[in-house]
Amino acid sequence: MMYKLIIVGGGFGGLVLANRLLDKGFKDFLLLERNDRLGKKILVTGNGRCNLTNVDVSVSRYHGDNAAFCASALERFGSSELITFFAELGLVVTEEGGRFYPLSRSAASVLDCLRLRIDGAPLPDGKKLCECESKVVDIRYENGRYMLTAENGKKYQAENVVLAFGGKSGANLGTDGSGFLLAEKLGYTVTKLTPSLVQLKTSDFSKSLSGVKHKACVTLYDGDRFIATEDGDFLFVDGGVSGNAVFELSSRLSLTSRPQIKIDFIPNMTREELSSALMKKVKHFGFLPAEKLLVGYVHSALSAWIASRCGVKGIQISELTASQLSDVIACVKNCRAKIDGAFDFKASQVTHGGVSTKEVDEVTFSGKKSKGLYIVGEALDVDGDCGGFNLQWAFSSAMAAAENFI
């Protein structure tokens, strides 16, 4: 069967596009999804709550070889347009610290709103709007039409194709990066792919800290050169560090060759304030070992680790010298760790790199190398910060691509 449009990928962007087309009465499309159901990844976003967008959507929150590419779509289809779009689909969103979530606090309700009209009953003429378990493995442009082949051998034809196959992060959710081969087959350049919004590897912390969470201010350096700083959750994991603050910095890791981080575990106290607070500890709890000095300020496991790192483990608090106290305070306020790279794509939320934005029109999202081909979402060399910016980008680019058909 020949379609006016085939959408490759039934993730967030593909589903937004399909819903927008339906809203405007355009039904001559087929959405192909490799998984057995649509939008699997949506369910895990925002820890199952789906952080849809952010109050602070602007080009500065996006990365790629040419992040300014995002400006037009973000301006036309920003966070208020996203909120209105979902309101039309019956989903109410609510803001929490600048981030927008569904009022239900459930990513499943976002997916339901996006999927029910697409994988529900067939159209009156018997046509379906989507086919799952259809992984597109080949695409060619011949005689003014696209010929697509799925892994199961099925063949499809369309005048236009939107590539919405996502990135390389979350292979278990259908995005293993193989979609990029389709763009390459049509002559497009794929820039270097690296995992972003991901834990960072370091061997500078002990295993005993795994699972310890803290609010902290984390700064990324390349050697001694400042790169960026982030306040937020900081989590020790086996072999590395995680949490929102670390995720944010991971998107800047490609700018470094000798990465290291500085952690301030008590950013809301100056060294002097911490020092005078600890003097009270010395006065009242001098009989305790130094491992307990910071209990009440940081997690007890972190307090013990800091004592160990400063070489004061086992020494009574009252016996600590001024220089030892100063070392402990330095370790709390300026704890350094060498970064040995990022965890791999499996652990990452988003992919840095993708189809080169130099080869795509920033207004229509049409590829410059082939007529009737459009590329949206994470498949492009655009990745956003943590906080709803990536779903927003998939939305903005999909809405812009939809304009070509309505």
Ligand SMILES: Cc1cc2nc3c(=O)[nH]c(=O)nc-3n(C[C@H](O)[C@H](O)[C@H](O)COP(=O)(O)OP(=O)(O)OC[C@H]3O[C@@H](n4cnc5c(N)ncnc54)[C@H](O)[C@@H]3O)c2cc1C
């Ligand atoms: C754990 C996790 C949590 C996240 N949380 C958030 C969050 O809270 N907020 C936020 O903004 N972003 C979040 N993200 C990022 C966000 O989910 C993605 O950036 C966004 O979904 C990208 O949308 P997309 O439509 O471009 O691609 P995707 O949503 O990844 O969809 C791509 C779809 O294409 C399908 N596909 C791939 N190749 C083929 C093929 N060859 N043939 C057919 N189908 C194919 C895939 O199976 C998939 O369904 C999170 C990501 C992860 C992994």
